[in-house]
Structures are given as structure tokens and as C-alpha cells.
Amino acid sequence: MEKPKFKTVQELVASGEGLPERYIQTPIDDNEGQPLNGSVPEMDIPAIDLNLLLSSCEAGREELSKLHLALSKWGVVQVMNHGITEVFLDKIYKLTKEFFALPTEEKQKYARDIGNVQGYGNDMILSDDQILDWIDRLFLTTYPEDQQQLKFWPQVPMGFKETLHEYTMMQQPVIEHFFKAMARSLELEENCFLEMHGQNARIDKRFNMYPPCPRPDKVIGAKPHGDGSAFTLLLPDKDVEGLQFLKDRKWYEAPIVPHTILINVGDLMEIMSNGIYKSPVHRVVTNRESERISVATFCILCPEKEIQPIEGLVSEARQRLYKTVKKYVELYFDSYQQGRRPIEAALI
Numbered sequence: 001m002e003k004p005k006f007k008t009v010q011e012l013v014a015s016g017e018g019l020p021e022r023y024i025q026t027p028i029d030d031n032e033g034q035p036l037n038g039s040v041p042e043m044d045i046p047a048i049d050l051n052l053l054l055s056s057c058e059a060g061r062e063e064l065s066k067l068h069l070a071l072s073k074w075g076v077v078q079v080m081n082h083g084i085t086e087v088f089l090d091k092i093y094k095l096t097k098e099f100f101a102l103p104t105e106e107k108q109k110y111a112r113d114i115g116n117v118q119g120y121g122n123d124m125i126l127s128d129d130q131i132l133d134w135i136d137r138l139f140l141t142t143y144p145e146d147q148q149q150l151k152f153w154p155q156v157p158m159g160f161k162e163t164l165h166e167y168t169m170m171q172q173p174v175i176e177h178f179f180k181a182m183a184r185s186l187e188l189e190e191n192c193f194l195e196m197h198g199q200n201a202r203i204d205k206r207f208n209m210y211p212p213c214p215r216p217d218k219v220i221g222a223k224p225h226g227d228g229s230a231f232t233l234l235l236p237d238k239d240v241e242g243l244q245f246l247k248d249r250k251w252y253e254a255p256i257v258p259h260t261i262l263i264n265v266g267d268l269m270e271i272m273s274n275g276i277y278k279s280p281v282h283r284v285v286t287n288r289e290s291e292r293i294s295v296a297t298f299c300i301l302c303p304e305k306e307i308q309p310i311e312g313l314v315s316e317a318r319q320r321l322y323k324t325v326k327k328y329v330e331l332y333f334d335s336y337q338q339g340r341r342p343i344e345a346a347l348i
């Protein structure tokens with residue numbers, strides 16, 4: 001199949017050509033005229049103990065209310081005690097860094113095809129007037145197995161494929177626990193989200209690389225967006241900040257807490273929770289000095305399943321806010337690149 005003609009940001013930097021116009025943001029109204037790299041306060045999100053969340057002791061109940069508070073206020077928590085070892089998480093970071101450090105020709109072996117999101121490349125270009133994000137990425141569906149496109153799974157660095165497979169398997173119990181904990185924190189039957197989630201729920205992974213940028217005041221790493229997932233497990237860079245969340249029209253920096261997993265609510269959970277848990281808008285800013293990497297895991301519900309607010313969360317006092325949606329992911333990709341929030345299309 002024909003490969004798209006693109007230059008990744010890493011190639012652009014290496015070519016020394018200077019900064020193309022296409023990366024320069026025109027003023028955007030939600031940053032209230034602030035330079036993109038202005039300093040912002042840190043958000044006060046709690047670290048939640050995943051093990052404790054499912055325990056019925058007093059401490060477990062307290063943990064559930066901490067979860068409820070954080071997800072309704074920010075839509076984000078740091079999760080500790082998730083059962084994935086520090087050594088293993090470090091291996092994921094190391095392999096991701098090594099992949100992006102490979103020569104261009106090697107990475108291009110995994111370049112995505114036109115019309116396919118899976119594979120290696122720069123920001124997806126969907127229209128001529130789109131302002132591009134300062135990001136290169138490798139996007140892979142890792143579960144279920146019949147949706148994997150193994151030709152995009154890097155052969156080098158050695159062990160990448162196996163580790164990725166192992167990581168996906170290790171995440172399954174974390175995902176299941178988190179779905180159950182969210183249900184319990186909303187006083188729902190603990191399997192209700194998992195049942196809506198469906199057997200063929202998909203897990204997508206995005207390895208993100210943000211090279212150092214000559215104009216962090218005018219160029220963005222990832223434009224403001226909410227995730228189209230049920231929720232996202234994120235390993236943000238361990239040393240380099242840049243991830244910010246929007247709350248009440250103000251940006252806040254996500255703290256770096258090594259070896260925790262940052263979990264943010266996605267649009268699908270916002271719909272299922274009838275808006276109680278928020279899918280937060282977030283962005284990534286760039287900096288002049290350091291590259292930044294992150295690894296995002298998106299839990300996507302089976303696209304054929306209908307998603308709607310859980311009955312127990314609709315009442316006279318809390319009217320139903322969202323329509324029933326199907327194939328949300330397709331709708332998502334179209335709106336996302338046009339800078340619109342796809343979830344608005346689901347509002348009643």
C-alpha cells in the first residue's frame with residue numbers, strides 16, 4: 001500500500017530547515033492570550049491505592065470516596081499499588097526512547113498507510129488548513145489479538161514486541177479493577193461498566209515523542225482534547241513536564257509521580273456516568289531543551305456496542321444528558337482533528 005508522504009517532527013528538526021508555518025498556532029480562545037509555555041499551577045489530584053479500592057474495610061470506603069471526588073472534580077487520578085513493577089515500567093520507557101532514537105529508515109518500516117491510524121508517523125493530516133502538533137507517534141491496537149496489525153510492531157529495539165504484549169496482559173486486571181471501582185464509587189452494581197464494555201473491548205496504545213521545540217510559546221505538542229476512550233492509562237515522561245489539564249477555563253500542570261499510572265476519564269465514561277465523571281480536556285506543551293515521551297493506553301469499548309448513561313444514574317433530579325451512541329471512535333477521529341469536542345455531538 002502507498003505510504004503517506006510526510007516528514008516527522010524528528011526529521012524536520014534534523015533537516016535544519018526551520019519551523020514551518022503549519023506548526024504555528026493562531027491565537028486560541030481557551031488560553032486567554034497566555035503564551036503556550038507560560039507557567040501554570042500544579043493540580044492537586046490524589047494518589048489512589050488500587051488494591052484498597054476493592055476492599056470493603058473502612059479504608060477501602062475512604063479510598064472510594066477519594067476516587068469519586070477526584071473523578072468528578074478533575075477526571076484524573078494517579079494510581080499506585082497497581083501491580084506492575086517499577087522495573088517493568090522502566091523497561092517500557094526505555095524501549096520507547098530506543099525506538100524513537102532509531103534511524104529514520106528503520107522507523108519508516110512501520111510507517112502508517114493512508115487512512116490507517118495504526119503505525120508510525122507524525123500528527124495525522126486531515127485537512128490543508130490544520131495546524132499541526134509537534135509530535136511523532138507510534139499507534140498500535142494491542143487487544144483483541146485479531147485486531148493487531150503486527151507489521152507495525154517494531155522488530156527493533158529487541159524485545160519491544162514481547163514487552164508490549166506482556167504490558168497489555170498486565171494491564172487487563174488494572175483495567176478490570178478500575179471499571180469495578182468506578183462502579184462502586186457511584187454506588188452501582190460493580191460489573192455494570194464491564195458489561196457495557198463488552199467482551200471485545202479494544203486496547204489501543206500510543207507511544208508519543210515530542211522533540212525539543214524552537215518556539216514553545218507558539219507551538220503545541222498535543223492540542224487540547226478529551227480522550228475518546230472509556231479511560232486512559234498514561235505513563236507521562238518521568239522527568240519532563242508538559243501535560244496540562246483544563247479546569248474552569250484554566251490550565252493546570254499534571255504532577256510527575258514516578259511509577260504511578262495516571263488515569264484520566266475519557267468521553268465514553270463521561271457518557272456512561274451521565275456526566276458525573278468528567279472527561280477532562282488536556283494538552284501537552286513543548287519546551288526548548290528536552291525531548292518528552294509518554295505512553296498512553298486507551299480502553300475503547302467495542303465499537304458495535306451501544307453506549308449510554310447507566311440507568312441508575314438517571315433520575316428526576318439528574319436528567320439524562322447524553323444520547324445513545326455507537327461507533328464513537330469514528331466520530332471521535334473526525335471531530336478531533338477539526339478541533340471540536342466530539343462529546344458535544346452526544347449531548348441531548
Ligand SMILES: O=C(O)CCC(=O)C(=O)O
Pocket residue numbers: 206208222227234235236237243282284293294296
Ligand atoms: O503525552 C502526554 O502526556 C499525553 C498524551 C495524550 O494526551 C494522548 O496521547 O491522548
Ligand SMILES: [Fe+2]
Pocket residue numbers: 225226227282
Ligand atoms: Fe489524551
